Amino acid sequence: MAMLAELTHRCPLACPYCSNPTELLAKETELDTGAWADVFRQAAKLGVLQLHLSGGEPASRRDLVDLVIAAREAGLYTNLITSGIGLTERRLRELDDAGLDHVQLSLQGVTSAMADRIGGYKGGFDRKMHVAEIIADIGFPLTLNAVMHRENLDDLPQTIDMALRLGARRIEVACVQFQGWALINRAALQPSREQVETAKRTVARAIETLKGRLVIDFVPPDYYSDFPKACMNGWGSTGLNITPDGTVLPCHAAETIPHLQFEKVTDRALADIWYNSDAFNAYRGTDWMPALCQSCDRRDIDFGGCRCQAMAVLGDAAAPDPVCRKSPGRAALDALLDEEVDAVAAPEFVFRR
Ligand code: FES
Numbered sequence: 001m002a003m004l005a006e007l008t009h010r011c012p013l014a015c016p017y018c019s020n021p022t023e024l025l026a027k028e029t030e031l032d033t034g035a036w037a038d039v040f041r042q043a044a045k046l047g048v049l050q051l052h053l054s055g056g057e058p059a060s061r062r063d064l065v066d067l068v069i070a071a072r073e074a075g076l077y078t079n080l081i082t083s084g085i086g087l088t089e090r091r092l093r094e095l096d097d098a099g100l101d102h103v104q105l106s107l108q109g110v111t112s113a114m115a116d117r118i119g120g121y122k123g124g125f126d127r128k129m130h131v132a133e134i135i136a137d138i139g140f141p142l143t144l145n146a147v148m149h150r151e152n153l154d155d156l157p158q159t160i161d162m163a164l165r166l167g168a169r170r171i172e173v174a175c176v177q178f179q180g181w182a183l184i185n186r187a188a189l190q191p192s193r194e195q196v197e198t199a200k201r202t203v204a205r206a207i208e209t210l211k212g213r214l215v216i217d218f219v220p221p222d223y224y225s226d227f228p229k230a231c232m233n234g235w236g237s238t239g240l241n242i243t244p245d246g247t248v249l250p251c252h253a254a255e256t257i258p259h260l261q262f263e264k265v266t267d268r269a270l271a272d273i274w275y276n277s278d279a280f281n282a283y284r285g286t287d288w289m290p291a292l293c294q295s296c297d298r299r300d301i302d303f304g305g306c307r308c309q310a311m312a313v314l315g316d317a318a319a320p321d322p323v324c325r326k327s328p329g330r331a332a333l334d335a336l337l338d339e340e341v342d343a344v345a346a347p348e349f350v351f352r353r
Pocket residue numbers: 179231232251252253254305306307308309
């Protein structure tokens with residue numbers, strides 16, 4: 001199992017595709033060091049192996065080193081998901097001493113003009129490049145998380161080159177998924193079909209030529225797919241998220257499903273929430289599925305797709321994911337795609353604030 005710990009919603013960047021909810025939690029609501037350490041111990045007992053320390057920007061937490069120490073003491077593999085802003089050489093070396101296992105560095109663009117525009121933070125790109133050098137110097141295993149969309153997907157070859165230059169072992173070419181702030185900005189972020197086809201060819205070529213040097217994972221923009229993504233590997237199966245105030249979620253966007261109620265790890269034991277809460281059992285397994293998914297030969301491959309996407313596009317979290325070609329909701333998704341991609345000009349970004 002893997003757990004995403006959103007340590008804070010605070011972040012110096014303002015990316016318009018941030019997966020955080022549009023209602024951000026304030027610093028005062030955040031779990032303190034001791035409460036997080038308790039969550040990590042409970043998670044390890046539950047069967048979590050991998051802990052993704054995320055945000056917001058996790059470096060905004062002054063106690064980040066102590067949190068890594070607590071997670072390692074609990075026996076968890078620790079991955080820091082960061083923009084790099086807020087990490088100094090001294091802090092990175094302390095994180096290394098604390099036992100941090102892996103760093104995942106986000107990339108907003110391959111030029112300062114693009115990266116600083118998307119991140120809404122002047123000088124962010126140069127600082128990130130400096131942080132990347134220190135990461136390489138220390139020798140952390142590095143994944144570059146390149147978030148791609150309409151404005152930067154054409155820079156994919158340069159993005160892959162950058163991963164090589166920075167000494168990354170892996171690059172995640174992650175096309176924006178439309179939840180959180182990205183949903184508000186969907187029309188501005190949605191790439192065209194031509195961009196997507198070119199990107200697929202670029203990725204396929206790079207996978208061949210860089211075999212053994214760089215692992216490339218491609219997360220396609222799923223509105224262009226024929227079948228849905230196996231979101232969270234199935235609801236409540238192998239992953240969970242904890243928000244800054246300790247709310248336990250089956251996925252990062254689950255709070256967009258209005259009829260579900262979520263509980264806090266400060267009120268109820270993590271294992272009890274995982275096994276017994278209504279929210280985790282709502283779409284677990286296959287019993288909840290509509291007949292179309294129940295009878296489909298892909299039932300145990302994509303698990304009916306993404307519940308939050310069904311909610312966002314169709315207003316029904318129990319409907320088949322509208323990405324699926326077999327879904328009656330596909331027409332609604334195609335109409336959105338036509339309308340937004342064919343628009344004469346993309347709308348301005350609404351930056352995360
Ligand atoms: Fe919630 Fe996919 S993001 S199920």
